[in-house]
Amino acid sequence: MSAVSDAGQENPFYYPVSSIKMVGGRGLYLYDEDGKEYLDCISGTFNVILGHNHPEVVEAAKRQIDQLVFSSSNFNSLPVDALASALVAISPPNLTRAHLRSPGGSTANEGAIRIAQHITGKRDVITLFRSHLGQTLAMTSLSGFSTHRTPFPNIFPGGVQVPPPYCARCFYGQAADSCGKLCVARIDEFIKYSSTGSVACVLVEPILGVGGNIIPPQGYFEELKAFCEERGIILIFDECQTGFGRCGHMFAADYFGVSPHIMTLAKGMSGIGLPIGGILTEDRLTGLDKLFHGFTNGGWLPSAAAALTTIEILQRPGFLENVRRVGKQLLAGLDRLGNRFPFVGEARGVGLMVGLEIIGSDNRPDNPTALALQKALLEQGAIVRISEHGRGNVMEIRPALISTEQDVAEIVQRFERACDAVYARH
Ligand SMILES: Cc1ncc(COP(=O)(O)O)c(C=O)c1O
Incomplete structure (x- = not known):
């Protein structure tokens, strides 16, 4: 029965x-x-x-399944090894290290935060109103929507949400061409009054996806990156939706002409919907011990093989x-x-x-x-x-x-x- x-x-x-x-x-x-x-x-x-x-990507995943379905990340493997190099090759030049032990976007974002916290020794995370960064408890706690936090009484501390660069509905009531980018400048006040004063990173979607396809104006990311660097804060782009060609460039970072210090990847990475996530970082941000961030299906071999073929297809003339x-x-x-x-x-x-x-x-x-x-x-x-x-x-x-x-x-x-x-x- x-x-x-x-x-x-x-x-x-x-x-x-x-x-x-x-x-x-x-x-x-x-x-x-x-x-x-x-x-x-x-x-x-x-x-x-x-x-x-x-068909080509399905074939690549099938070939990998026939050859070897799983190998733990204690060992190197052909597709994950090649994928790490391919990701570094297609990403902005400052991103030279690939972390491939996350099975999706939420976990990649959590890993990126851990790296930022480990490197800076600080704790808080700044995100934007209207952010959607995943569905784990930590990512829900950082969500830009109260609706996602309300049902859960024990959300994690340390998240500070700030107004987004939504020019069509500007939080500060400004016009885009004369606003003085208050959505960057005023973050100092949120740090002073809403945070613990110990900020590890700013985690943003380059284009807010679930939040309403909100595209920041020219110059926003230049200012945000300078703001972060002046304060020793790590800038993380969540490119789970925007990455892998979605914006007509390999990454939204290329479209905006600004590279973050860390980039997180998932969603389109395998081309056909197989689960995989990744974190790309600058050289100076290495050092988080392997034991602190790894999941059974992180860097799953068939997904990695599919991702490699996907990247090859995206690069075709x-x-x-x-x-x-x-x-x-x-x-x-x-x-x-x-x-x-x-x-x-x-x-x-x-x-x-x-x-x-x-x-x-x-x-x-x-x-x-x-x-x-x-x-x-x-x-x-x-x-x-x-x-x-x-x-x-x-x-x-x-x-x-x-x-x-x-x-x-x-x-x-x-x-x-x-x-x-x-x-x-x-
Ligand atoms: C921008 C963004 N980041 C992260 C995630 C979470 O990814 P995953 O569902 O693979 O954990 C999502 C999912 O909707 C997303 O849109």
């Missing part, structure tokens, strides 16, 4: 699950058990960056250029919807990391209409997400980086049809 019927329950899940059961995938498309096709506009959870079941080109096309197509539909606000993005604000009167965030649009899109066979884990007002659109002009035209068309449906019911 199954555990399900033993328990006398029809639904064995702890949490609610969708009635749609996915059974296959190819490129930008997913297929359910009835054979219905879905256009995946968010690449899984922004991690299947080369499209579902990319024209690949990132295509991301930039179709990204602009996507942005322009979504932007045009604003002329027809009053609830469509700002479209913003870099490469194929795109967000579309859904607004009510006075440009106010409109979550119910965003939810209605998401539902209408699903009726059109298109899968999207909404910022703040469904509580925000920004449609998240991050299709696979292999998207063609036709794919992007199809996405925009489905958005238009869904907007029509929402408008008719509005």
Whole structure:
């Protein structure tokens, strides 16, 4: 007798699950058990960056599985060894060391914090309002959303959240061209009044993903890095969403022209959704003993083999250029919807990391209409997400980086049809 019927329950899940059961995938498309096709506009959870079941990457992982599935990190292995070198080669020149013992983004961020704390001998971590840095208890404690902290009475101390560079909705009520970058300058006051005074690092997503596709203005990261260096604080970029070509450059650090002292990686790293995370650091930041940060599935060999092939594909001539080109096309197509539909606000993005604000009167965030649009899109066979884990007002659109002009035209068309449906019911 199954555990399900033993328990006398029809639904064995702890949490609610969708009635749609996915059974296959190819490129930008997913297929359910009835054979219905879905256009995946968010690449899984922004991690299947080369499209579902990319044949070359699947083959690389299968080859590794045939050869050796697992070796503990007490030993060197071919794919992890090669991956460390490849990561150092493609990242900004100051990042010369790869730490590959994390199975995902939350754990990579925790490792980066440990490194910063170990090196500086300090403790606090500064993050931005609207940050989403993972779901472990430590990362939840550092979240930029109170909703993520509220249910847990014993969150970790030492996190200080500061206003983000969200120019369209500036915390300080300033205009972007004359603001004096208060979102950097005022951090001193948060350190003085909200922290213990002992700050190890600033941990930021270069583009706030879950927070609403928020793109900092030119000059922000130059100022933030200078601020950190003047105070002996380590600057960490969480590139879990932005890395590996998402922004039309290998990393968002390349797009912004500012390299952090530490970079964390996950999500798109294996190209096809196999779990893997990583931390890249400067030479001077080595020294955290191996025993302090390592997980059973950190540097899992098939994931490392997949990551190597993914990096090779991203480096092919024209690949990132295509991301930039179709990204602009996507942005322009979504932007045009604003002329027809009053609830469509700002479209913003870099490469194929795109967000579309859904607004009510006075440009106010409109979550119910965003939810209605998401539902209408699903009726059109298109899968999207909404910022703040469904509580925000920004449609998240991050299709696979292999998207063609036709794919992007199809996405925009489905958005238009869904907007029509929402408008008719509005
Ligand atoms: C920016 C960012 N960092 C970290 C994470 C956590 O990654 P993981 O789920 O692999 O722990 C996420 C996941 O959504 C993310 O978006």
